[in-house]
Amino acid sequence: MRLLRNRSEGRFLIVGLGNPGKKYQMTRHNIGFLAIDFLSKKHGIKISRSRFSSLVGEGRIGLSSVVCIKPMTYMNLSGQAVAACCRYYSISPERIIVICDDVALTPGTLRIRAQGSSGGQKGLLSIEDMLGTNSFVRIRIGVGQPKEGDLADYVLSIPTSREAEMIKNRMDDLTKAVEMILEGNLEGAQSRYNGIG
Numbered sequence: 001m002r003l004l005r006n007r008s009e010g011r012f013l014i015v016g017l018g019n020p021g022k023k024y025q026m027t028r029h030n031i032g033f034l035a036i037d038f039l040s041k042k043h044g045i046k047i048s049r050s051r052f053s054s055l056v057g058e059g060r061i062g063l064s065s066v067v068c069i070k071p072m073t074y075m076n077l078s079g080q081a082v083a084a085c086c087r088y089y090s091i092s093p094e095r096i097i098v099i100c101d102d103v104a105l106t107p108g109t110l111r112i113r114a115q116g117s118s119g120g121q122k123g124l125l126s127i128e129d130m131l132g133t134n135s136f137v138r139i140r141i142g143v144g145q146p147k148e149g150d151l152a153d154y155v156l157s158i159p160t161s162r163e164a165e166m167i168k169n170r171m172d173d174l175t176k177a178v179e180m181i182l183e184g185n186l187e188g189a190q191s192r193y194n195g196i197g
Helices: 028-042 075-089 122-131 151-155 161-168 171-182 186-193
Strands: 012-016 049-051 054-061 064-071 096-102 110-113 137-142
Touching: 012 028, 012 075, 028 054, 028 064, 028 096, 028 137, 028 151, 028 171, 054 075, 054 171, 064 075, 075 096, 075 122, 096 122, 096 171, 110 171, 110 186, 137 171, 171 186
Parallel strands: 012 064, 012 096, 096 137
Antiparallel strands: 049 054, 054 064, 110 137
């Protein structure tokens, strides 16, 4: 699979997954929104326009032109927003980076993949369904999983202060990984940042 090699071919789409509204703002399932906020602030990209059922910002990261979005469709329908944005900007799947939470990983662990299964993550599954492919880069951020109780309740709850600190401490690494991927160095980003910080 050809991945993100030629920066002159057009824009990249960076998607942070989550749910809209104050109720969900600080929950585990909104880690993708948190990551997009961190990344966009570092690179001076203002995410404020409402388009494609998303909050949208455009700018540059290094030499790459990017569109950053936070879908407002709720997690399970994220693919609708991503597909609409891709159609408008003519962005192909291999130029998409999706950032989301992952309950299978310990808090703060990063896992970067060029493609693959949704692993039960409903936002990824929606994007795969709407695009008809799983060939887009995904960066998963571990949030851990409950020792007991309902998984849906867990991801829609607020992390402990220790877990939140572990996740927050990886935001800089995640941002550097995105920068490397945009430069065409996916393998380098995987080698350097996959795993626990």
